[in-house]
Amino acid sequence: LAHCAHEGAAVLVHPWDMPSGPRHARYMLAWLAGMAGETHLTILSLILSGAFERLPASLRLLFAHGGGSFPYLLGRADNAWHRRDLVRADSPHPPSHYTDRFSVDSAVFDPGALRLLVDVMGAERVLLGSDHPFPLGEEEIGRLVRDSALTDREKAAVLGGNAVRFFGLTRLPEGAPAC
Template identity: 55%
Template sequence: MGAIDVHTHYVPQGWPDLSADVSPPVPWLRIGSESDATIMLGSREFRDIGAASWDAQRRLSDMDADGVDVQVVSPTPVFFNYGRTSVEAVRIARIFNDLALKIVAPAPDRLLPFCQVPLQDPDAACRELERCLANGHRGVEIGNHVGDDDLDSEGMITFLQHCAALDVPVFVHPWDMRSSPRLDRWMAQWLVGMPSESHLSIISMILGGAFDRIDERLRICFAHGGGSFAFWLGRLENAWHNRRDVVGVSQHPPSHYLGRFHVDSAVFDEHALLLLVDTVGSDRVMVGSDYPYPLGERPAGRVVRESQELSASQRGLITRDNAISFLGLNPAPTPRSQS
């Protein structure tokens, strides 16, 4: 049986002109040919993309080649638009969410759409989530912060609690990394900024008390292996025990919350994967490839499948069974003993 990939992205092959009701910079797609395009933010080029971003048949062909049965298909974070007004963000979210359903329509059992929401307005975000679920979306992808508000802010907790009440899986993706002369070299925003953003997101939910306040039914997964969290859990634990006067408001030490979240496997190295599994547990890691982008893993789940240190049971959990549970798919996974 093939893998389930919980971390992939889409971009529609064009969308309505937003210039009349969205303030600059307006996102649009510059088409190069039938198989390539460029995401534009006003006059600025953001990223070159290929047909796999919107073409279901190309995507399915790549999935077959990689041994992937199911993909979670999530928005590309640049389109979150959390810095815009709520009205503008709602407009963009509705357009992209509806177009996502058209992209996955050729294979609804293999391509599972996750929606985006205007997270800067928690009430509007809850309404858009409900609309999308009614239309066929299977979960929601959110950015890891809105401006300076982390996942422990009141608005974020309101939305996440709503997700828990609806029993909706949430995928957290780092976005809007800071720019500076040091971070603008060598893709450092992606190589350093993204791991640190994911790390900070998990810390905010732990130390900020979000996990203490949100229903334990919440199913939440952090992209890119949770960033640098696994490597620095010991430092975090030490700080919580020795500087409780300044380190967070959580009711328990950080290690207490390891069973409250999932991470994907997009760490690209077996040593890092083994540390991740040892830290969060083999029942909390799921295959994530970041398809179809160049920094993704191809074939999807390669490091997991080729690992000589993981047991067959652990590989089964990570490549498929954990995602079946996280996504609420049927049939339920056959129980496996961890080793």
């Protein structure tokens, strides 16, 4: 990751090594619960290991699926950091301190979840995501964001402004859909 920061490369983190076995084999549970859990685990591992203290602040990390369970369980992680030496052993700050060190996509498929995601991460840290063309991908990319209760400024940021900034573009590429 330090090399990626040095090279100016953006890094998309998408779960794949999901739990398997009889409990996860049915009902697409590896996709429905496993991916969210793996993403949460990855973010917390970076935070609690102190990796963000060692990695350059210029590192551009983008986590798929709205950061998995992370935004929704951040209060639990902060509570543990404040109450247990083991949790804070390698991290000088609670997990909520690090939300400005990475971005997430908007592929959460629920207006309430999107609102919470923006409230936790900040509108400037949420990029349009769809999970298309995978089986659970958003069929009409950007619909959730466009139809949400986000402000016009937040919608504009999520639908393209944040991607321009995150990827160091001067504008959206030619042919990019005007979401």
